[in-house]
Amino acid sequence: MPRSLLVLLLLVAAVAGSWLARSAMVRWRDLRAAQTYELAAEARPALVRAGAAALCLMCVSALGVAVLLGERGGVRQAVAAVEEGRSAGSADGAAASAPVSAAPVSESPSPSPSPVAFAAVGRAAGGELMQGAVPGPDGRARTVRVWLPAEYGRNATGRFPVIVLHSGTPGRTADADLPDVFDGVASAVQQGKARPFVVVAPEAPGGTGHPCDLVAAAPQAVADDAALRSAVGAAFRTLPAGPAGWSVLGVDGGAPCAAAAGLARPDLYGAAAAVSGRYDAKALTGAATEAPGAVGARLLLAAAKRDTDGVASGRAVQAALRDAKSRAEVRTSEVVQDYTPERERLRLVRVAVQYLAEQLAK
Numbered sequence: 338m339p340r341s342l343l344v345l346l347l348l349v350a351a352v353a354g355s356w357l358a359r360s361a362m363v364r365w366r367d368l369r370a371a372q373t374y375e376l377a378a379e380a381r382p383a384l385v386r387a388g389a390a391a392l393c394l395m396c397v398s399a400l401g402v403a404v405l406l407g408e409r410g411g412v413r414q415a416v417a418a419v420e421e422g423r424s425a426g427s428a429d430g431a432a433a434s435a436p437v438s439a440a441p442v443s444e445s446p447s448p449s450p451s452p453v454a455f456a457a458v459g460r461a462a463g464g465e466l467m468q469g470a471v472p473g474p475d476g477r478a479r480t481v482r483v484w485l486p487a488e489y490g491r492n493a494t495g496r497f498p499v500i501v502l503h504s505g506t507p508g509r510t511a512d513a514d515l516p517d518v519f520d521g522v523a524s525a526v527q528q529g530k531a532r533p534f535v536v537v538a539p540e541a542p543g544g545t546g547h548p549c550d551l552v553a554a555a556p557q558a559v560a561d562d563a564a565l566r567s568a569v570g571a572a573f574r575t576l577p578a579g580p581a582g583w584s585v586l587g588v589d590g591g592a593p594c595a596a597a598a599g600l601a602r603p604d605l606y607g608a609a610a611a612v613s614g615r616y617d618a619k620a621l622t623g624a625a626t627e628a629p630g631a632v633g634a635r636l637l638l639a640a641a642k643r644d645t646d647g648v649a650s651g652r653a654v655q656a657a658l659r660d661a662k663s664r665a666e667v668r669t670s671e672v673v674q675d676y677t678p679e680r681e682r683l684r685l686v687r688v689a690v691q692y693l694a695e696q697l698a699k
Contacts, residue, residue, distance in 0.1 A: 351393070358390040453568040455483060461516070462523035463487040471539075471568045479540040481565060482510045483573060484519050486526065488533040496574045497535045498697055499583045500690070501606075503598065504541040505549050505590025511538045515588055517679065521686025530687065531694035534584075535575050539565055541594070549593035580607035580632070584693040588612040588686060593621075596636060596654070600625040600665055603634040608696030610637040610689035613682065616650045618657040625663045633664025637692045641681040642674040668692070 455469035464486045470478040489497060502518065504511035512518055525531040541548040566578040576582025585606045587595025592614025599609020601624040616638075625634060638654060640647030648671045655667045670688055675681045 346396075353389075353393050358387075360386045452571045453481075455481075455572050458482075461512075462519035464489065464519065464523065466512075466519075469568065469572070471565050473542075473564070474562055480510055481540065481568070482512055482538040483569065484512070484522070484536040484538070485573070486523060486533040486535070488526070489535065489574070494574075496576050496582075497533055498694075499569070499575050499578075500534045500536045500693060501583065501585045501598075502536050502538040503549075503585060503587040503591040503594035504538065505547075505587070505592070505594055507541050507543045507548050510540050511588065511591050514590065515682075517683065518588055518686055521683045522690050524683065525687040525690035525694070528687070530691040534690065534693075535569075535573060537565070537569055541591075549587075549591070549597060578605065580604065582697065583607065584697060585609045586612070586686075586689055586693065587614065588682065589614070593617070596621055596638065597624050599636050600634045600658075601628055603628055603632050603665075604630045606634070607699075608635045608637075608693045610639065610692055611651075612639045612685045612689050613641065613644060613647050614638070614650065615646065616654045618650075618653045621654050622657045622661050622663065625658055625665045626661060628664075633666055635696050636665060636667045637670060637689060638667065639670035639673070639685050639688055639692075641678075641685060642671055 453469045453471050455467040457465055458468045459466045461484060464484050467483040467485065469481050469483070471481045473479045486497070488495075500522070502511045504514065506514055519536065522531075522534060522536055526533050566583075569575060570578060580603065583606055585595045585598045586609070587593065589612070592611035593616050595609050596611040596614065596616060597620070599606050599611075600621055628634060638651035640651055642648075648669075651669045651671075655669060658665050658667055670685075670692075673681055673684045673688065675684060
C-alpha cells in the first residue's frame with residue numbers, strides 16, 4: 338500500500354478517535370450528573386462511543402507502525418484492527434476500514450527447494466571426498482559422493498569437467514567397491530595425460546540385483562538424472578551438464594552400466610569408458626539404436642591383456658554395433674599388463690581417463 342494512503346488513513350483514524358473519545362467523556366459526565374440527581378439516564382451511548390474510540394486508537398497504532406517501518410506485517414495488523422472495528426458495528430470504524438480492505442495484500446512466493454549440502458568425508462588420491470544425499474526419481478534420498486582433485490582447491494575460479502563413476506552393486510557407490518579408483522584418475526593428470534576431472538559417484542539404483550542390466554534395458558534408469566546434475570552443478574564448479582563437459586566411467590561390475598549409459602545418452606555424455614567388464618552385446622546394441630539425437634556415442638572398452646573373457650566381450654560389443662550400422666564409435670584397449678590385477682586396474686583407469694579427456698576436447 339502507498340505510504341501516502343497509510344498517512345491519510347492514520348489522520349482519519351486519529352481525528353475520528355479524538356471526536357469519539359471527547360463525545361464519550363461528555364456522555365459520561367452527563368450520566369454521572371444524572372445519577373447524582375437521581376434522574377433516569379442511558380449508559381449505552383457513552384459505552385458505544387468509548388468502544389469506537391478504543392478501536393480507532395488501535396487503528397492509529399497499527400497504521401503508525403506500518404508508516405514508520407514500511408513492513409507488510411504492519412499493514413496486515415492494520416487491516417485486522419479495522420476489520421474488528423467493522424464487525425463491532427462502529428460506523429466510524431467501517432468508514433476507516435473501507436479503503437484499507439480494498440487494497441490487496443500480496444503473499445510471499447513459495448521458497449525454492451534448498452540446495453543439497455555436501456560434507457567432507459575424507460581425502461583420497463590427494464583430493465577431497467565429499468558426500469551428500471540427493472533425491473532420486475522415486476523420492477528416496479540416495480548417497481552421492483564427489484571427488485574433488487587437488488587442482489580444484491588451487492584453482493579458485495576454474496570450472497572442471499565431470500566423470501560420472503557408475504557402480505554395479507545396488508545401493509552402493511563405485512568407490513565403496515574400488516577405493517583406489519581415484520588414484521587412477523589422479524595419476525592420469527599427474528602424468529600429463531588428462532586434465533583434472535571432478536568425479537561424481539552416485540549410488541546405484543536398487544530394486545534389482547543387477548543395476549547394469551536395468552540401465553541397458555531402460556536408459557531412463559541411469560543414476561545420473563536431472564536432480565543429481567542440478568545438485569552437483571549448484572554445489573561445485575563444474576562445466577554445465579552435457580556432452581561438452583560430462584563423461585561416464587565404469588570399472589569391473591560398473592562397466593556395463595557405463596557402456597549402456599554412454600551408448601544410450603550421447604546427448605548427455607561426450608564420451609564413455611568401460612573397464613574390465615562383461616557385456617550383453619544385444620542389449621547394448623538396442624540401447625545405441627534408440628539413442629536420441631544425430632550424434633553417435635563414443636565408447637572405449639578396455640581390458641587387461643590376460644583378461645581373455647573381458648577382451649572377447651568387448652570385441653563382441655564392437656562387432657554387434659558395427660553389424661547394426663550404429664552411429665556409435667567404439668574403440669578397444671587390450672594391451673595393458675602388469676604384475677598384479679590391482680596395478681593393471683590402475684593403469685586401465687588411467688587409459689580410460691586419458692581417452693575421456695581426449696574425446697571431450699574435440
